[in-house]
Amino acid sequence: MPESRDIDVLVSEVGPRDGLQSIKSIMPTAAKKAWIAAEAAAGVREIEVGSFVPATLLPQMADAAEVVSYARTLPGLTVLALVPNFRGAETAIRAGAHKIALPLSASETHSKANLRKTHDEVLAEVRRIAAHIRELPEAERPGFEGNVSTAFGCTLEGPVPEGKVVELARRLVEAGVDEVGLSDTTGYANPAQLRRLIRLVRAEIGHDRLSGIHLHNTRGLGLANALAALDEGITTLDSSLGGLGGCPYAPGASGNIVTEDLVFMLDSMGLRTGIDLAKLLAVRRILIEALPGEEMYGFTPDAGLPKGYAAGGWGVPAGT
Amino acid sequence: MPESRDIDVLVSEVGPRDGLQSIKSIMPTAAKKAWIAAEAAAGVREIEVGSFVPATLLPQMADAAEVVSYARTLPGLTVLALVPNFRGAETAIRAGAHKIALPLSASETHSKANLRKTHDEVLAEVRRIAAHIRELPEAERPGFEGNVSTAFGCTLEGPVPEGKVVELARRLVEAGVDEVGLSDTTGYANPAQLRRLIRLVRAEIGHDRLSGIHLHNTRGLGLANALAALDEGITTLDSSLGGLGGCPYAPGASGNIVTEDLVFMLDSMGLRTGIDLAKLLAVRRILIEALPGEEMYGFTPDAGLPKGYAAGGWGVPAGT
Numbered sequence: 322m323p324e325s326r327d328i329d330v331l332v333s334e335v336g337p338r339d340g341l342q343s344i345k346s347i348m349p350t351a352a353k354k355a356w357i358a359a360e361a362a363a364g365v366r367e368i369e370v371g372s373f374v375p376a377t378l379l380p381q382m383a384d385a386a387e388v389v390s391y392a393r394t395l396p397g398l399t400v401l402a403l404v405p406n407f408r409g410a411e412t413a414i415r416a417g418a419h420k421i422a423l424p425l426s427a428s429e430t431h432s433k434a435n436l437r438k439t440h441d442e443v444l445a446e447v448r449r450i451a452a453h454i455r456e457l458p459e460a461e462r463p464g465f466e467g468n469v470s471t472a473f474g475c476t477l478e479g480p481v482p483e484g485k486v487v488e489l490a491r492r493l494v495e496a497g498v499d500e501v502g503l504s505d506t507t508g509y510a511n512p513a514q515l516r517r518l519i520r521l522v523r524a525e526i527g528h529d530r531l532s533g534i535h536l537h538n539t540r541g542l543g544l545a546n547a548l549a550a551l552d553e554g555i556t557t558l559d560s561s562l563g564g565l566g567g568c569p570y571a572p573g574a575s576g577n578i579v580t581e582d583l584v585f586m587l588d589s590m591g592l593r594t595g596i597d598l599a600k601l602l603a604v605r606r607i608l609i610e611a612l613p614g615e616e617m618y619g620f621t622p623d624a625g626l627p628k629g630y631a632a633g634g635w636g637v638p639a640g641t
Numbered sequence: 642m643p644e645s646r647d648i649d650v651l652v653s654e655v656g657p658r659d660g661l662q663s664i665k666s667i668m669p670t671a672a673k674k675a676w677i678a679a680e681a682a683a684g685v686r687e688i689e690v691g692s693f694v695p696a697t698l699l700p701q702m703a704d705a706a707e708v709v710s711y712a713r714t715l716p717g718l719t720v721l722a723l724v725p726n727f728r729g730a731e732t733a734i735r736a737g738a739h740k741i742a743l744p745l746s747a748s749e750t751h752s753k754a755n756l757r758k759t760h761d762e763v764l765a766e767v768r769r770i771a772a773h774i775r776e777l778p779e780a781e782r783p784g785f786e787g788n789v790s791t792a793f794g795c796t797l798e799g800p801v802p803e804g805k806v807v808e809l810a811r812r813l814v815e816a817g818v819d820e821v822g823l824s825d826t827t828g829y830a831n832p833a834q835l836r837r838l839i840r841l842v843r844a845e846i847g848h849d850r851l852s853g854i855h856l857h858n859t860r861g862l863g864l865a866n867a868l869a870a871l872d873e874g875i876t877t878l879d880s881s882l883g884g885l886g887g888c889p890y891a892p893g894a895s896g897n898i899v900t901e902d903l904v905f906m907l908d909s910m911g912l913r914t915g916i917d918l919a920k921l922l923a924v925r926r927i928l929i930e931a932l933p934g935e936e937m938y939g940f941t942p943d944a945g946l947p948k949g950y951a952a953g954g955w956g957v958p959a960g961t
Contacts, residue, residue: 582860585861627860635829
């Protein structure tokens with residue numbers, strides 16, 4: 322949900338986590354800070370700045386605590402961190418994350434490959450984390466989100482039963498998360514499936530508990546899926562600058578939806594994101610310079626904005 | 642509108658016209674025929690096979706009459722041809738086109754650049770063509786569609802007033818077309834604008850007179866726009882294999898929406914197109930071989946179909 326009422330859609334930038342963890346280059350800490358600061362200055366309100374996994378597994382994320390501490394200093398920014406388990410959550414909270422997110426893969430095969438844990442084992446971690454958060458002084462308690470990943474299908478298992486996703490969403494809430502998100506980790510989702518699953522999950526856990534949708538553009542349907550989610554009243558969408566991203570354990574699942582194209586779509590539709598599109602497009606240069614040779618996605622950066630484009634809507638008839 | 646009731650959405654392939662007219666390479670006639678035959682064999686029901694413009698202007702289209710004649714021999718295929726004026730329409734009809742489409746640019750600046758005609762001059766051509774068609778024996782009369790191009794904005798003029806698009810749609814019907822289409826020639830459209838304009842045009846000319854939507858993926862919003870059009874009950878969508886296409890007079894406006902990704906979206910949503918997705922993906926090889934060095938778009942061809950994908954829907958819960 323948007324943190325304040327002056328925006329319609331919260332665009333949650335996940336590039337510094339989902340993007341960077343799935344490419345070979347390791348971005349220097351200074352470049353990460355410059356990227357995060359530039360996006361915050363462009364008006365992005367929430368950034369997933371890193372993942373608290375052992376540096377032996379993901380050396381790209383070795384500086385997560387330092388990046389969280391830095392991001393905390395940026396005014397108006399919600400600093401989000403991914404945590405795979407209790408130990409990661411403890412460290413992320415100590416570093417000062419405003420919010421932590423833990424993935425629970427609907428595909429148990431993927432869960433074992435990704436977190437090396439069964440569903441029951443992941444949910445036990447969730448309960449430990451929730452108990453830990455409750456023991457903190459109220460002012461220090463982070464938000465706690467559980468994300469059902471591979472919710473629309475798995476590159477290892479194939480189709481994922483919708484009932485399984487609904488069940489895991491319920492179990493996450495029972496285990497103590499504040500909100501649940503759904504992740505199309507593998508880029509398998511289509512708009513009809515997304516609408517159906519959003520309704521099913523909300524019917525089970527309540528409308529306001531389903532916070533956001535995490536989409537990939539693997540088969541080109543990313544923004545169509547984003548539109549379907551918006552139609553269902555979803556107000557938080559994850560995306561990645563330059564479309565960086567994927568899942569190291571889900572081959573072929575490359576590319577979050579592109580922040581630049583998403584914000585252009587939202588802005589041109591007259592939806593308020595709080596983001597200055599021209600400033601956002603300029604941030605891309607930081608990525609290109611810091612990650613030479615890495616593929617960047619996105620159409621709006623190449624095509625540019627429409628002639629005569631003014632922020633806050635396109636094509637609205639004069640006089641309305 | 643779908644020609645028969647066994648499909649939900651008519652995917653109208655425009656690559657042999659819109660794609661080929663906007664690239665430098667000239668595709669040999671034999672390759673065009675192979676492409677059209679392969680797509681028809683994959684189940685594509687309508688193909689815009691060429692444009693009847695002087696060969697001095699578009700040498701890529703010099704063989705249009707031969708290609709129309711050939712395409713006529715393919716069973717179950719509606720053969721569509723673009724015509725810029727009366728002379729082109731006469732030739733296309735003589736060649737045997739089942740349907741002709743004439744563009745009328747909402748931006749008069751673009752109209753003058755593209756067809757070298759004002760709105761009034763284009764509409765005079767429409768009236769002449771409609772009169773010519775009426776004089777033909779009933780069995781020989783082609784369908785006649787008028788397309789309002791640059792309907793969502795123009796690279797030369799910038800924003801296009803929605804009232805202008807509605808007015809031109811009405812004038813096209815008055816001048817004698819059977820159906821009107823809306824074209825996002827420049828890739829400026831967004832889903833909110835598209836929904837609004839579809840409703841406005843239908844309110845003016847009647848629901849069934851607005852036949853199809855022609856979209857470009859210039860800023861990555863192509864499939865989101867397609868979804869918005871489907872939500873409004875549009876049942877014909879233009880697309881181009883490999884995303885070939887654009888407008889030679891609208892710089893930067895490259896790339897129709899990609900047939901492969903569009904059909905994957907529709908099929909995975911459980912919408913019937915009559916198209917065999919695996920066969921369609923195989924057609925791409927003809928393009929790659931016949932157009933070496935030309936850029937192809939599309940995500941589904943690279944990523945492949947989801948693991949365990951079966952035609953006719955993805956993610957539908959078991960037992961429903």
